[in-house]
Amino acid sequence: MRTHLEFRSKSLLDAHDDPDLPQGKAVAALLISKLPSAGFEVEDSVPEDWGWWVRLRHDPFPLRIGCGFYPEYEDGFLCFIEPSKPFVRRWLRRIPTEQPVERLADAVEGILRGSDDIRDLRWWTEAEVAQG
DSSP, X not given: OOOEEEEEOSTTSOSOOOTTSOXXXXXXXXXXXXXXXXXXXXXXXXXXXXXXXXXXXOTTSOEEEEEEEOTTSTTEEEEEEEOXXXXXXXXXXXXXXXXXXXHXXXXXXXXXXXXXXXXXXXXXXXXXXXXX
């Protein structure tokens, strides 16, 4: 399953130099503006110490995208989709996640590929995701 997408963009770096403030707000805003046209309803975005969550309305299970700085590069970002496993458990049932996660992965990739100054998009392998 494709869940972790790294990329580079100077234009999406948030305009602050405070290391205590998370990066990723501009990436989250870009996704929020484009996801509805791809068929996803955005509930909200929430800052975290590492970046931003974009939470989507999805009744069967929580579906969200994390947007944060990827320190491997000076202009690196990582978007990751949760859940990142093929099944979640809810009320003692196993619910498959692959189809909605793959549809969201397609949408996120399409949004980023269609944006200026975004380059070097790369989906992590499952081994890289497991390694963290």
